[in-house]
Amino acid sequence: MSLCFNYVRRTLLSPPIRHIQSTTPITALPSSNLTIRSFSAAKKPKKKQEEPTQSWAERKAAAKAIRTERYNAHQDRLERLKTRRDNSPKDVKKNLFRGWWDNELKYHAYLVRNAKREGKPWRIRVAVMLERLPVVMPDEPQWEEDYNMLRAYLDTYGKELPGFMPEDKEEDHIVQTNEEMLAELPFTPAPRETEHDHSGNVKTLDRQLKTRVYLTVQTDKEGNRDGPRWTLPSVIPTHEETLLQAAQRAVKDAAGETLTLWCPGNAPMAVNFRPYTKNMSEDFTQNYYGEKIFYYRVQYDHGELDEGAYLKNGIKDYAWLSKEEMVERVVVERGEHQAKFFKYML
Template identity: 30%
Template sequence: MLQKAVGSLVTTKLKSASPWPSLLGQSGRGFAKAKGKGQEAQQQSTEELSGPPGEKVIACVALERLPLIVPPPAPEVVAFRNFSAEWNDQYRRHYPEVFIDALSSSNQREKDAAELVFEPAPRITEADKVNDRKSLQRALDRRLFLIVQGYPLGYSKEKLIWHFPERLYKNEETLRLCAESVLIPTAAKEEDVYYVGNAPCGHFIETLSDLKTKTPVTYKRFFFRSQLLGNVRYKAWNYKDYAWVTKEELLEYFEVDLSAYMKQMLVDDLRFIY
């Protein structure tokens, strides 16, 4: 009887003192919960990277032709130059002719140079006279921007709209690579276009209704500024028309909101520097 009582007591203490079954059960449930939370966090991060379904990112390219000639000086600069010339003439020394050797080679070269008449090329070209906005030989002292006429992303095909060349961002590594693919296959070669920086110079957000589902979709247009270095080719062109316009003329083609934004985003103030 005593041995049975001692054996049962030892077995009861061992069972009560062994915490492994309960700990294993708790750790298993905790690991399952932690695993579930990790999967939810990973799924949430994937959704954040892909972006919300009602939002689309578009890369737009503002291709510009740089000025070909120096712009005319500002009126205040011209007034200062005239004043300086008149002021210096008052104190200029005049030497008598007997001191000047008219037969010297230096004076002869000066006389020959004075007889030469230099006529600079006209600043106003034939394209300026006829207002040919498809030509690059106009507004030589200004920047010209390329705009196209077609159907921008998000708009209906009932009306042609002027806009910058654009492309929907899909799976490119960077948004700049998406912007480069806008012009290279169609308008210019890779070596003929220089992109100013890797980041966009501005962005414009607008909410439009989807053409099929009629649900609101947010379109984020990021503008990349680029400069034309070579020739332009219009191969595989998907637009109805195009034009090369100045900053002031650009505001005539766009809507009111976009025109006000372009007036602040695009810089063309070279004429005030010289």
Template identity: 30%
Template sequence: MKEPEDWEAAYMEMQEEIAKHGKVFPPELNLMGHAAELDRSDDDVLPELPFKLAPRVTKADRLNDRTTLNRALAERLFLLIRGPVTRGRWDLPMAVLEGGGKGGDMKGLSMRNTHEATVRRFMGEKFEAYVPSNAPVGVHWRVPSEPSTGKTGGEQAYGDKVFFYRAQHLKGRGKVVGEGVEEFVWVTREEMGEYLPQASVEEKEYAELLTNIL
């Protein structure tokens, strides 16, 4: 049998070590380099850092100030507003798109463009957000007790079809500057239930929908 070349012998020796020890190699081989550092706990590593980590509990958390993004840093926050624009109820920021983009207050825009314009309307031009999808993350059909006539006149309309989009904050303050807003809060998914009305069956279903799709 032909003698293996040096690289072949080294390879076969390595395969034998792998078969013998599995993923745990003898320390004398030093195959993992500084992998032992990965086994160190946070309590061991933190004192050696050249900087001091800021606390995750902020002043806003201690004061229960929900009008700032600088709170609940370990959670995802959602914006709720209240005022004439939401008929005095807590709800997500919304805009009207009627007739497939031919009417309403966002005339001629696609649904995604309407969403982006709504973010600018309520948050201002300096607020930067990332929209991860062209498609909505959910839809809700609001059915009123009485039919109403649309702005274009003619046929009566029963309710509204509400499409939900997600925008992720990238840069800018979390202060709402849009008209028709008297109050706003940045809340976690669990805290949303404290604000959304749930007096009727429809309101409860709507609140449950938001907590599931957001």
């Protein structure tokens, strides 16, 4: 095929050049700056390869030694990866949780056995974690803010374009800070921290916008002789209602019927065991061994809390608290062990 192509090329393209004498140099036309040359250009001389100083066996042995060295280095790196974090802390939060959770399971198993031994039943109680989702994005840590600024700066520089492309403008490489972008908005954004955060008002939803807040109540309906304490809204379900219906009734007793709620499902979020003690009155215990408290997660949609509703149902006070604030109050009233349950559940 290549012979046929070369024949056609000589036949069709060579005649105009064949009339030119070999002694006449080929020059460019007056109206053109391009140099006319014959169809085939002279081949560049190939560099003569130096003769190897080593034999074939020696070169093969040297190449094999290089491959062996690279393989051993790769295997050494794989072994180092297995132990590179042996001296660094690992699973710190996981071990803290397991240390509490394993002991809690053993304690619950002991309560179940002891209740069977005494022949006493358990009372069912339903508690509600009524949460308001975050309104704004949480604050970025300093390392994440620095990373985003660096990425934004590097994204302003791309690949080098050919010379005939227009040059970049100076404003294309300017990275604005958050404060500069906010200043260019046609409106004034609302503050991320409201006046209620500074005043300490906990009876409003217009606070702690960066995190979740939960409806907590102060009540003495749980048989405590020490007085009312902070906890989640709860009720004792009747035989005619399901656990979810009891959870919805607990919200109505604490906040009224003006709130619009969303229930993720029929299954409870968590369960806790609470044995009755001798300090509780017999009218409250009623020959029960204790309570199995089922916690339901319910999300707030919109609406205002009816302050008259919780007063009618014997609730002393209420507050919209974050997880950290709720844990602090439980630590003061019931100790750190009980506070860990709310810390891991909320």
